[in-house]
Amino acid sequence: MLARGRYRRDRTQHELPKPIPYKRKSAKGNQASAVENGHPLADQHTNERLRAYELASKARFDNIEAVLTSLSAGYGRQDFARWANKTLQAQLGFELPLDVLEQASIGGLNLRTLYSQCVFEQFLAFSKEFFEQDPLNGQQTEQVAKQLQSMGYHAIGVAPCADGRLAHIVSYVLRLPYDLVRRKAHAGALFDVSESVRNWVFIEHMRFREAKPNAANEPTRYLKIASYHFSKADPHHQGCAAHGSDDAKAAQAALDKLTDFRQAIENRFGCGSTIDVVLLGVNTDDDSLRVHVPDERGQVSLERYVDTHTLYHQTMNLDAEAAQRQIANTLVVGNRRARLADDAANLRKVLAWLIERNIAQIDYVHRFEAGCYPDLGHAERFIGIGNGFEEVQLRNLTYYSFLETLEEGLADVQVGIKIFKKLNLCQGRSIPIIIRADYDGRVAESKSRAAKKAQRIEKAVHEQFADLSKVGMLHTLCTLRDYTSHCAAHRLDSETN
Numbered sequence: 432m433l434a435r436g437r438y439r440r441d442r443t444q445h446e447l448p449k450p451i452p453y454k455r456k457s458a459k460g461n462q463a464s465a466v467e468n469g470h471p472l473a474d475q476h477t478n479e480r481l482r483a484y485e486l487a488s489k490a491r492f493d494n495i496e497a498v499l500t501s502l503s504a505g506y507g508r509q510d511f512a513r514w515a516n517k518t519l520q521a522q523l524g525f526e527l528p529l530d531v532l533e534q535a536s537i538g539g540l541n542l543r544t545l546y547s548q549c550v551f552e553q554f555l556a557f558s559k560e561f562f563e564q565d566p567l568n569g570q571q572t573e574q575v576a577k578q579l580q581s582m583g584y585h586a587i588g589v590a591p592c593a594d595g596r597l598a599h600i601v602s603y604v605l606r607l608p609y610d611l612v613r614r615k616a617h618a619g620a621l622f623d624v625s626e627s628v629r630n631w632v633f634i635e636h637m638r639f640r641e642a643k644p645n646a647a648n649e650p651t652r653y654l655k656i657a658s659y660h661f662s663k664a665d666p667h668h669q670g671c672a673a674h675g676s677d678d679a680k681a682a683q684a685a686l687d688k689l690t691d692f693r694q695a696i697e698n699r700f701g702c703g704s705t706i707d708v709v710l711l712g713v714n715t716d717d718d719s720l721r722v723h724v725p726d727e728r729g730q731v732s733l734e735r736y737v738d739t740h741t742l743y744h745q746t747m748n749l750d751a752e753a754a755q756r757q758i759a760n761t762l763v764v765g766n767r768r769a770r771l772a773d774d775a776a777n778l779r780k781v782l783a784w785l786i787e788r789n790i791a792q793i794d795y796v797h798r799f800e801a802g803c804y805p806d807l808g809h810a811e812r813f814i815g816i817g818n819g820f821e822e823v824q825l826r827n828l829t830y831y832s833f834l835e836t837l838e839e840g841l842a843d844v845q846v847g848i849k850i851f852k853k854l855n856l857c858q859g860r861s862i863p864i865i866i867r868a869d870y871d872g873r874v875a876e877s878k879s880r881a882a883k884k885a886q887r888i889e890k891a892v893h894e895q896f897a898d899l900s901k902v903g904m905l906h907t908l909c910t911l912r913d914y915t916s917h918c919a920a921h922r923l924d925s926e927t928n
């Protein structure tokens with residue numbers, strides 16, 4: 432089976448970051464156990480748990496093609512559909528609807544249809560496990576929420592690029608509980624300012640009316656993070672597709688969005704209602720960050736940043752407290768004018784905290800991927816469009832684009848299709864697109880509105896990409912989910928209408 436994505440062939444061809452050997456003395460005093468200990472700010476048990484989840488989840492999708500090949504070998508059997516389902520159940524853990532299997536067996540085995548259908552079934556099983564078993568402990572938000580509030584923030588929103596290499600930004604790169612963070616992904620991190628303002632109003636309204644997560648008179652702020660991305664190993668090809676792999680352009684575009692968002696709130700609700708903004712650049716080779724350090728007024732510039740990969744190495748042989756001190760020191764603005772009050776003190780505190788969390792992820796990549804991912808480029812397994820997709824917290828699993836209508840999100844989906852033409856069509860695999868519409872289970876009719884929205888998007892996708900759809904190279908699945916609970920996503924069936 433062909434490997435997914437463009438794997439780096441020879442590490443020596445590029446100047447890839449090399450891990451610096453650990454020097455910190457371990458209890459036993461030998462090098463081997465020092466390596467096992469990892470960075471003082473990384474918890475190895477957590478890293479092992481995250482790793483096991485990543486490997487098991489990706490294998491669920493990656494095994495599909497080999498199982499389908501084995502199904503081809505049994506094609507022609509009299510009891511083919513039943514036998515195929517038995518094989519699927521044994522090897523992938525699910526069965527396909529009999530009518531789907533029978534339909535795909537007419538006049539030869541239609542592997543393109545079966546591939547997408549298997550991805551859809553696997554996604555539904557994956558979603559169920561995610562919400563019912565909480566493998567990343569992302570539903571345990573209390574402790575982190577308290578920490579955030581003590582630093583002056585009551586809510587946090589992340590706007591990453593739709594690129595699958597950033598899909599794990601919340602749970603892995605920043606090590607935040609998914610349930611605490613609002614994530615809306617757009618190609619090039621070009622998030623919708625009006626939609627973000629509406630969400631901010633909703634959050635402030637909850638504080639005012641219900642004192643959730645804290646009372647409106649407490650002097651905490653909303654934290655908005657936008658993250659662009661780049662690749663140090665292959666900067667001209669593996670950067671952000673939406674910005675032509677131009678790092679400076681990607682960073683400037685994300686910063687402009689952040690500035691517009693803050694300006695929109697200040698203009699409409701007054702300066703007392705301002706928010707804090709953070710600009711992060713993610714190096715998709717190793718998950719390290721460029722953290723843009725704000726000045727004393729909270730203004731961010733493209734030139735002023737710290738690199739967490741450098742910090743990781745600089746603090747590797749210190750103890751945890753000394754490492755934390757060193758991180759905090761790097762965020763002090765050198766040219767601070769003495770008379771100016773430091774309005775960005777909280778922001779620096781939260782950035783130091785985020786850097787510590789990111790260092791645990793850099794340690795993860797060092798330990799499990801030798802410091803650089805083998806899949807430098809795209810290797811997503813399916814496209815996800817709509818809203819929600821909280822269960823997608825893994826790198827390179829999904830190209831996810833947030834949209835309410837295909838019309839407004841068309842550019843994002845086109846980028847996704849372009850990526851999947853190379854990833855899937857060139858290997859003879861069809862393109863599976865999962866459409867998601869979340870609804871509020873407390874509100875009557877919310878579910879049927881979501882169902883209609885999903886069907887509207889589905890119809891528009893098949894019309895827009897008719898060339899692929901008509902030849903059976905693009906398939907869609909509509910899913911719904913009650914976002915007020917921890918229920919899994921479910922297939923939209925005709926009963927919902």
Ligand SMILES: [Zn+2]
Pocket residue numbers: 592593594618619620660670671672673
């Ligand atoms: Zn991008």
